[in-house]
Ligand code: APR
């Protein structure tokens with residue numbers, strides 16, 4: 001069997017790449033380790049930058065997003081009970097973000113792929129990539145107990161942080177950068193109308209808290225917890241009690257205790273692998289970089305990578321030019337590092353760091369006051385939050 005591009009991973013990065021390439025007449029095969037049901041059951045973040053929305057439109061999968069997604073033109077920051085609304089639209093010349101779950105983005109892309117008859121192999125085991133230093137790479141995998149090999153022109157590793165794509169690059173060819181934060185987020189999803197119309201990111205002496213949402217009837221909340229926290233040790237009641245303590249007064253009283261649909265702990269990490277290409281292998285999305293969720297950049301960065309990679313591949317097949325592919329890593333990383341900076345800044349400003357000193361705490365407060373009182377500082381946060389252009 002032969003394909004033009006083999007994509008490993010059917011998360012948002014792999015699916016969006018497959019969709020954009022498919023619409024340009026390029027033949028792809030997606031290999032996914034998990035089942036379709038498992039991929040569609042993962043609860044992830046839910047804030048889309050305008051550039052991500054535009055790319056989903058280009059991919060022809062934005063119809064439900066426009067119908068059901070919530071357009072937000074503001075976001076709130078809180079510090080020890082003091083509140084600051086960032087008017088995203090006014091600060092950026094009209095931009096905002098769309099609240100629409102990553103799970104829904106994944107579902108829309110998967111359905112579009114299936115409707116177009118483009119192949120995906122789920123439960124593909126022991127995926128192995130070979131000959132990436134040549135122009136004739138191949139990918140082997142096991143499905144239903146049978147080993148298969150597919151030859152191709154290019155391999156796109158969209159297989160997340162724990163995937164095999166990055167690990168297939170020879171030792172020494174990649175440089176990695178990492179920061180692991182000494183805390184995680186405990187998230188709870190529940191069917192209750194959001195407490196506020198917009199997202200609220202709060203720094204409180206007890207730790208960070210976030211009020212987010214998926215729809216007018218579904219809320220997503222988070223609290224900062226120690227790394228070793230287990231979700232099963234937190235009853236819904238304990239979660240809501242803790243969340244209430246960390247919210248500004250008016251909001252806490254409006255928080256309703258409804259049963260959780262899902263509860264889980266996510267660690268916070270910053271990670272970048274450079275370069276994002278080795279020979280015929282391209283890394284995209286979480287396979288190449290991780291941001292802590294505080295800036296809502298994970299999915300949006302994956303979309304940026306896919307924008308650059310799909311245009312490079314389309315240029316290769318249509319015009320016979322490798323200029324876009326040769327610049328892929330440099331262009332993607334330029335955007336990645338800016339999002340890393342913003343996510344690190346949001347994380348540093350809004351969390352309580354164990355063992356920190358009084359000076360560091362005053363610095364956090366000064367950052368908040370600066371954004372609250374200097375318009376250019378607020379505009380800087382807003383521009384990054386709605387997303388830098390591709
Ligand atoms: N073989 C095949 N598939 C694999 C392998 C493997 N060895 N390893 C991982 N996968 C699959 C995973 O099961 C998953 O479905 O690759 C997919 C990777 O998807 P994501 O983790 O969702 O990563 P990505 O598509 O880059 O999405 C970007 O945005 O909000 C953030 O981190 C969040 O996932 C999110 C990301």
Ligand code: PHB
Nearest residue numbers: 045046212293294295296
């Ligand atoms: C979410 O809704 O899950 C969410 C929103 C904003 C973030 C992170 C997560 O920054």
